[in-house]
Amino acid sequence: MASFPAASLRTRLIAGLVALVTVGLLVANVATYSALQSFLLARVDEQLTAAVEPVALELQSSIGPRRGARPSGRALIPAGTYAVLVNDSGAVLAELPLRNDGPAPRLPGAIGAQEGESWHTVTAREGEERLRLLSTPVLLVGGADGALVLSVPLTDVEQTLRRLLAIEITVSLLVLALLTAAGLWVVRLGLRPLRRMEEAAGAIAAGDLGRRIEDADERTEVGRLGLALNAMLGHLEAAFSERTESERRLRRFIADASHELRTPLTSIRGYAELFRRGAADRPEDLANAMRRIEDEAKRMGVLVDDLLLLARLDQGRPLERRAVDLVRVAEDAVADAGATDPERRFLFEPQPPVLVEGDEARLRQVAANLVSNAMLHTPADTTVLVRVAQQGGTAVLEVADDGPGLQPEHAARIFERFYRGDGSRTRASGGTGLGLSIVAAIAEAHGGRATVTSSPGAGATFTVSLPAQTQQAEPQPRPQPPAPQPAGVASGRKDL
Structure with missing residues (x-):
């Protein structure tokens, strides 16, 4: 399994911040896009619903002569509306573009046999233009069932949504860029005490036990960590100083004890050498040598007793x-x-x-x-x-x-x-x-x-x-x- 190099804390913080903001912006953009799309489609649906009666009048006038003078409702018909009259089998009885020559829709199957109003989003018969379609049942001449189908292009809706999508992408990228720059500055400012701790730790590792964390503020988590490290470093410095001093005293104690013991031993060895060289034949020299050997042995015994007493006291014996x-x-x-x-x-x-x-x-x-x-x-x-x-x-x-x-x-x-x-x-x-x-x-x-x-x-x-x-x-x-x-x-x- 491939291993990836560990990223720094700063990189992880910025990456996490950018990821969270990206997810937030994505959710907000999707919600905004969906809400606007629903709003625009609902408005188109309202326009189609309001245009049903005027369209029926237009179709009636186009199929046969009007009975009496009726006011025209063409002003209520949305631009690009296309009307189709179908029977219950779906056969087209009449169709005509009502305003601005709107494109003819591609009708769904069995649309004439549907009960109640139905809404569809379809494509045009020619091209890929999308249309919003309303099918409402009507009663044809002779009592037959049919359906009046109205459609209107979604060009304006799609253009509005595309413009919104472009704005959202641009704004999101700009927000992410500004947020990344601001996050880098804030994180760098927030991690400055940690960098000082890193520098102090490096100096301490190099032997500077007197180094401390500066400007430790107890109101912040990092500041409290710095104060705790300063306290710990103080104890460590005291412990190291005590150990160094203890080692120095121990070395001096061993050296002094060796020196103190060597002095009587040297005297005893010297008088023994004097005895070996003939002092035994001279009673006065022999007595003096024996007396000095005894004195030095007593002195060495006192020194050893003192050392043993100190050792027992150091061990804490009751x-x-x-x-x-x-x-x-x-x-x-x-x-x-x-x-x-x-x-x-x-x-x-x-x-x-x-x-x-x-x-x-x-x-x-x-x-x-x-x-x-x-x-x-x-x-x-x-x-x-x-x-x-x-x-x-x-x-x-x-x-x-x-x-x-x-x-x-x-x-x-x-x-x-x-x-x-x-x-x-x-x-x-x-x-x-x-x-x-x-x-x-x-x-x-x-x-x-x-x-x-x-x-x-x-x-x-x-x-x-x-x-x-x-x-x-x-x-x-x-x-x-x-x-x-x-x-x-x-x-x-x-x-x-």
């Missing part, structure tokens, strides 16, 4: 859920930091219990990481302040310092994995670059979030916001701390 006193968690983190670095000044503001529902071990890791971050990346004389508060339905843990602070570009990326914003945040400081990433991931797993507020020279404040527990449940008891008291208490704060 955490242990129970009531946890965030004040107690923060207090223990400060106490542990004070024991690790007795020379540093820590401030903690005691508060009533603030309960959250979560994994106590992970929340302790959050507090420890925040305090450890402040210790690692600020000078030794920096004061670290830890606060816990409940603000409505939110529990807030803050760790603030009065250190050098962060540049805005570093603060915006501080929670990214393996990100080190400045020279102080290096491997030499003992961090893996994952501590704050773990803080953010744990906070998100608990339905909260981690933020930082900082400016150069004004210190930094790390805030973890978590949903507070609505029902105050008793937190898990903990062992009492040892008897010795930290350094002292000032202004309601524990100064460690």
Whole structure:
């Protein structure tokens, strides 16, 4: 089966419009032609009916002498009328053209035996001229039945109909031409938004995801389609941007993780090579090599544990859920930091219990990481302040310092994995670059979030916001701390 090339939407619209108008014009022309033809034939029939009596008088006068003076009705006889008198067998008794020598008709068979008036359209005896014929029964002399047949040419009717047909064809063609031109302009104007959508789709396919449909009017169907496409394109652009950024972070994460793991592995391989080359014969070198191998192995183990924790949090694995006193968690983190670095000044503001529902071990890791971050990346004389508060339905843990602070570009990326914003945040400081990433991931797993507020020279404040527990449940008891008291208490704060 032969296949035809698909036509464009514009072509189909114009073809459909022209086809519909053509059908409409054809129906209208046929109806007009038929109505006029019926009207003209009816008028001819009326003229023939009115001419019956005058024609009978004319035939009577032509056959025999008139009895008395009768007025002539010739004025009522149509031009070209031809009269024929026939008996019941159809034999012509008399015939004559009455006006302008009208043509003689070709009589139908058995016309004299018909009852009542009958109408016929016949042709002339000579030529193809069409005639309208009326047959009406009459009573002949002697009481015999006959028929009076009148005919009149349809020349004027046919000329009028031919003129009407020519006018209809001319007007129809002119209307179709004008309508096609107007339809092309209207369709082109109506399809202009679709062309813009086509151009935008081509640009988007070429990689321009920021392209949008312009001048989308919500009052039109095409405009609403454009607005819907713009919304869809916005979501697609955001999704592509998010995917691109995710891929970029993943590549950087893999590269950083490989680099971080390669460093301790290189150290272990180096000390193993040193041992193979004779360090075993030198006790001091052997002890140092074993100690460094153990240190690097521990560091690599911490890094792997951190990576596994982040992977589990990314997978959305459920955490242990129970009531946890965030004040107690923060207090223990400060106490542990004070024991690790007795020379540093820590401030903690005691508060009533603030309960959250979560994994106590992970929340302790959050507090420890925040305090450890402040210790690692600020000078030794920096004061670290830890606060816990409940603000409505939110529990807030803050760790603030009065250190050098962060540049805005570093603060915006501080929670990214393996990100080190400045020279102080290096491997030499003992961090893996994952501590704050773990803080953010744990906070998100608990339905909260981690933020930082900082400016150069004004210190930094790390805030973890978590949903507070609505029902105050008793937190898990903990062992009492040892008897010795930290350094002292000032202004309601524990100064460690």
